[in-house]
Amino acid sequence: MPTPNEVVTKMMKHDQFSQWLGIEVLEIKEGYSKIQMKVREEMVNGFGIAHGGIAFSLADSAFAFACNNRNNLSVALDTSINFTKAVNVGDTLLAEAKEIHNGRSTGLYLISIFNQNNEQVAHFKGNCFRTGKTHL
Numbered sequence: 001m002p003t004p005n006e007v008v009t010k011m012m013k014h015d016q017f018s019q020w021l022g023i024e025v026l027e028i029k030e031g032y033s034k035i036q037m038k039v040r041e042e043m044v045n046g047f048g049i050a051h052g053g054i055a056f057s058l059a060d061s062a063f064a065f066a067c068n069n070r071n072n073l074s075v076a077l078d079t080s081i082n083f084t085k086a087v088n089v090g091d092t093l094l095a096e097a098k099e100i101h102n103g104r105s106t107g108l109y110l111i112s113i114f115n116q117n118n119e120q121v122a123h124f125k126g127n128c129f130r131t132g133k134t135h136l
Contacts, residue, residue: 011064
């Protein structure tokens with residue numbers, strides 16, 4: 001049985017979007033992930049703040065790493081996000097995904113996103129479907 005770290009390492013190797021975001025994996029445990037990235041200039045919207053899709057994408061990657069790291073290929077069924085603070089160029093964002101429910105066919109995860117000042121900038125909730133297929 002592969003370890004959670006081995007599963008996420010394989011996922012990251014093939015995840016071009018997470019690589020483009022500049023995601024760094026900080027910690028992986030069963031049903032849990034902690035990742036971070038730095039917001040770059042090309043990630044801002046017309047208001048000069050980070051596009052909402054940037055925080056969403058970071059949270060979505062944390063969600064994917066947490067719900068897949070038991071080597072059971074899982075896909076998103078439903079996700080939502082609430083933004084609580086603006087994100088700016090140069091900010092370092094940290095996303096922490098925690099498992100709330102680990103069912104046979106579904107899982108529920110809450111992801112908190114913080115900036116470098118430990119201010120929460122968004123809350124993300126993800127519900128996944130477990131396919132029964134494996135990564136490794």
